[in-house]
Amino acid sequence: xxxxxxxxxxxxxxxxxxxxxxxSHAAGLIDVRLHDLRDWTHDLHRTVDDTPYGGGPGMVMRPxxxxxxxDHLLAGMDxxxxxxxxxxxxxxxxxxxxxxxxxxLAAELAAESRLLFACGRYEGIDQRVLExxxxxxxxxxxxxxxxxxxxxxxxxxxxxxxxIRLVPGVLGNADSLAEESHADxxxxxxMYTKPARWRELATxxxxxxxxxxxxxxxxxxxxxxxxxQRRPDLLARQGPSTLTKQDIxx
Ligand code: 6GU
Numbered sequence: 001x002x003x004x005x006x007x008x009x010x011x012x013x014x015x016x017x018x019x020x021x022x023x024s025h026a027a028g029l030i031d032v033r034l035h036d037l038r039d040w041t042h043d044l045h046r047t048v049d050d051t052p053y054g055g056g057p058g059m060v061m062r063p064x065x066x067x068x069x070x071d072h073l074l075a076g077m078d079x080x081x082x083x084x085x086x087x088x089x090x091x092x093x094x095x096x097x098x099x100x101x102x103x104x105l106a107a108e109l110a111a112e113s114r115l116l117f118a119c120g121r122y123e124g125i126d127q128r129v130l131e132x133x134x135x136x137x138x139x140x141x142x143x144x145x146x147x148x149x150x151x152x153x154x155x156x157x158x159x160x161x162x163x164i165r166l167v168p169g170v171l172g173n174a175d176s177l178a179e180e181s182h183a184d185x186x187x188x189x190x191m192y193t194k195p196a197r198w199r200e201l202a203t204x205x206x207x208x209x210x211x212x213x214x215x216x217x218x219x220x221x222x223x224x225x226x227x228x229q230r231r232p233d234l235l236a237r238q239g240p241s242t243l244t245k246q247d248i249x250x
Pocket of ligand 1: 093094095096142143144145146147148149150151152155
């Protein structure tokens with residue numbers, strides 16, 4: 001998967017070299033390229049922002065550097081009419097006004113061959129940039145949640161952590177993906193390891209029973225219980241077909 005990131009703070013992405021992301025990078029599964037938006041400015045001060053039309057606080061990112069940057073990164077990659085040609089990259093724009101990021105969107109992005117992230121700062125990017133590229137490639141504005149960050153950089157780090165671990169071959173154990181929180185729309189059951197007693201606290205006996213059927217049933221119940229207590233919104237979203245008779249009885 002090829003990933004391009006445009007930002008005025010490419011240094012924010014240094015952590016990508018660490019840990020799993022760094023290793024998948026090294027293994028050739030992921031190719032991340034960072035780009036400084038200011039490289040597409042032409043004035044002495046490398047200006048990327050200006051005051052908003054209509055007034056108000058803050059600054060808005062000017063469309064010209066974004067146009068040059070995105071034209072450059074999309075060049076030659078946009079012909080989905082040619083059989084076998086690479087698909088047009090998916091352009092992701094982090095924004096508090098975007099669609100909510102989720103495990104299912106992460107899975108969707110993990111199946112793309114090219115992702116292009118455009119990190120806005122200040123009060124955002126001139127809306128015409130989004131409009132212009134929406135006619136040329138698949139553009140999605142994505143929000144992490146209902147709060148405001150200074151800019152999209154940290155949001156992109158978060159999204160990449162969620163996406164890259166779903167790319168086939170990145171995680172050693174594919175089973176852990178199937179069982180983790182949110183994979184089935186529920187929160188995961190609590191986990192325990194050795195020692196069996198720690199500071200007077202015991203681990204649940206069932207987990208050391210060796211009875212895989214009972215263990216699976218206990219985990220399912222804990223998962224339902226936790227979800228009902230902490231995230232009733234998730235439980236309400238479960239279709240009737242995903243809850244078993246046993247779940248409902250519980
Ligand atoms: Cl993706 N960007 C910014 N700037 N703020 C956010 C966000 C994204 N998600 C939540 N708040």
